[in-house]
Amino acid sequence: MTEVQTIEQLGAAAQAQGHVLGGGTLLMRQVNYTPHQVPNILRITDPAFRQITRAGRQISIGAGVSMAQIIASSDLDFLAPAARAIGGPAIRSMATVGGNLFAPHPYGDFAVALLALGAQVQWADGRTEDIEAFLASRETSKGVVAAVLIEPPQMDALRFGKVTRTKPKGVSVMSIAVLITGVGRSVQQARVAFGAMGPAPMRSKAAEHALAGATLDATGVAAACAACVSDLAPVNDALASAWYRREVAPIHLRRLLLGEN
Amino acid sequence: MPKTPVTFTLNGAETGIFVDPGLNLLEALRREAGDLSPKFGCGQGTCGACTILINGEPHLSCLTLAVAAQDADISTTGGLAPGADLHPLQQAFADGFAAQCGFCTSGMLMAAKALLDRNPRPTRDEVVEAISGNLCRCTGYDPIVDAILDAAARVQGRVTA
Numbered sequence: 001m002t003e004v005q006t007i008e009q010l011g012a013a014a015q016a017q018g019h020v021l022g023g024g025t026l027l028m029r030q031v032n033y034t035p036h037q038v039p040n041i042l043r044i045t046d047p048a049f050r051q052i053t054r055a056g057r058q059i060s061i062g063a064g065v066s067m068a069q070i071i072a073s074s075d076l077d078f079l080a081p082a083a084r085a086i087g088g089p090a091i092r093s094m095a096t097v098g099g100n101l102f103a104p105h106p107y108g109d110f111a112v113a114l115l116a117l118g119a120q121v122q123w124a125d126g127r128t129e130d131i132e133a134f135l136a137s138r139e140t141s142k143g144v145v146a147a148v149l150i151e152p153p154q155m156d157a158l159r160f161g162k163v164t165r166t167k168p169k170g171v172s173v174m175s176i177a178v179l180i181t182g183v184g185r186s187v188q189q190a191r192v193a194f195g196a197m198g199p200a201p202m203r204s205k206a207a208e209h210a211l212a213g214a215t216l217d218a219t220g221v222a223a224a225c226a227a228c229v230s231d232l233a234p235v236n237d238a239l240a241s242a243w244y245r246r247e248v249a250p251i252h253l254r255r256l257l258l259g260e261n
Numbered sequence: 262m263p264k265t266p267v268t269f270t271l272n273g274a275e276t277g278i279f280v281d282p283g284l285n286l287l288e289a290l291r292r293e294a295g296d297l298s299p300k301f302g303c304g305q306g307t308c309g310a311c312t313i314l315i316n317g318e319p320h321l322s323c324l325t326l327a328v329a330a331q332d333a334d335i336s337t338t339g340g341l342a343p344g345a346d347l348h349p350l351q352q353a354f355a356d357g358f359a360a361q362c363g364f365c366t367s368g369m370l371m372a373a374k375a376l377l378d379r380n381p382r383p384t385r386d387e388v389v390e391a392i393s394g395n396l397c398r399c400t401g402y403d404p405i406v407d408a409i410l411d412a413a414a415r416v417q418g419r420v421t422a
Contacts, residue, residue: 001265001282001328021326025306028324031283032304041283043329068318088394089375090312090319169393 001041007049007124007146018042020144022099023066025091026107049146052076059152060122063098063145067110070097078158082113082177085162088169098145101131102138105196106237109175111135112195113160115203116177120149135200153179161256163248165239172196173240174249176256185216192224192253197245198233206230207253221257225250269333271296272340280327286320287311289327290337298339298367302396309395312368313337319375321394338367341374350374350412359408361399368395373409383413 002018018040021027031038049064052073059075070076070083071092086095086109100110101121114131121134124144131148134141160177164170175195182188190211192204210224234245254260264279271294278293285304290296290313302310304323311323314336341348347355350370360366369392376383376391383391388409389402397405 001326003328021329024324024326024329025321028285028326029305031326032285032323035283038283041326043326087306088309088319089372089391090309090321090394091306093315093318093320094324168389 001043004042004044004046006046007044007144020044020098022064022096023094025087025095026099026103057151059150061097061148061150063096063101063147065097067092067095067097070110075152078153078155079110079113082110082160082175085109085160085175097148101134101145101148105199105235106172106239108201109162109172109195112175112193112201113158113177114148114150115193115201116158116160116179116191117150117153118179118191121145122147122149132203135202138200154181157181159256159259161252163252171239174234174245174252176249176253178253178256180211180216185220187211187214187216187220190224192228194228194232194249196234196239197249199235202232204228204231211257216257218254218258221254224257225254228253265328267328267331269330269335271335272337278327282328284327285323286313286325286327286330286335287322289330290322290335296337296339298337299371300364300367302364302368307396308365309368309372309392310365312371312395314371314375317375317378319372319394336371336374338370341370348374349415350377350409353408353412353415354405357404357408357411359400359404365395365397365399369397369405373412376409377413377416381413381417383410385410 019027019038021041021043049062051062052065053060054075067083067086071080100108119131120128121131122128124146158179162175163173172195174197177193179191180187190208192207193201195201206227207224210227214220229246229249234242236242265282266279268277276294280289287299290299299313299322300310302308306321306324311321312319313322315333350373354360372392372395388406
């Protein structure tokens, strides 16, 4: 194990060798069961890693910020539903924003909300990257994520839903986040993101295109719901088949858009 | 590989142990600190049997790196009440038959304590949410939820059924 005191140090150390410890909810599983796959744990102690800061409209969420911190932050009330959807209270005390960005299928529900928000991912070396590009290449990317940068949306513009088989909590059959800009029930633009519907959280640009200019009622959202699956690439897993996920995705998107959940 | 010294407060007592760098806190508490009250259920954060409080917040000790507990204030079921006394939660679990095999009970108690410390008068839904990360395969969840509500009422001095 290597203790790293500053984020800049962590960037250099991780490029050398090692697994960055976020909240431990994913990495410690490996440590417990296949420790040979985790030869070196990098633990960061820089307080900035766990801080939420605001500068003007931009909010920086440190990669080590926990879901519980998100829920407790008055600046991030629009993200609280997504944070609450993750695990029970103990997991939420531990699970981090940075860890969620790298969480494999079917985990990573919080990243779905960040994708809908159009977040920027800030690397330890100072680079920033659009979250969509980041998620598409996360398996092969090198470096350490230091923070996520977002701008708060209009009130009630971000909608989030998680579909599970067990209540009150379970692993995602899918999660959906939609950011809508518009007036009243008229949609000007939308960003539609799905989780557990591909190797990483992904947008449905077909649904976004269909929603632009639409009205938020059953007729108005029908085209978007029908189109959403064309951009998705669900897989079979123990929770649901790819076929099932495709079949129910339009229904859950409609419920989220119309507030039927 | 050399062991690392870790010091923390465990149920009010200053505690120091030496741990391997990759050791999880559950094993450290059980093997090195001698507190057998948190249980090993799954080792992957699914069952909640190892739930403890770190600085008042519920954590899964099996997924916590032991060295990360440096300077932490740790509470476990072993410290809920001194000697033969029972904490109101423990008493309510016993009275309400909320434990059968008992393996989940330690984690349930700490998850419930985290809730009641923050919210002394929880609703039933809030109790369900508070133990949503803890699995029980014996009693079903109703007696457990009832017991937590009962304990909350006892602490508040309210009449219980």
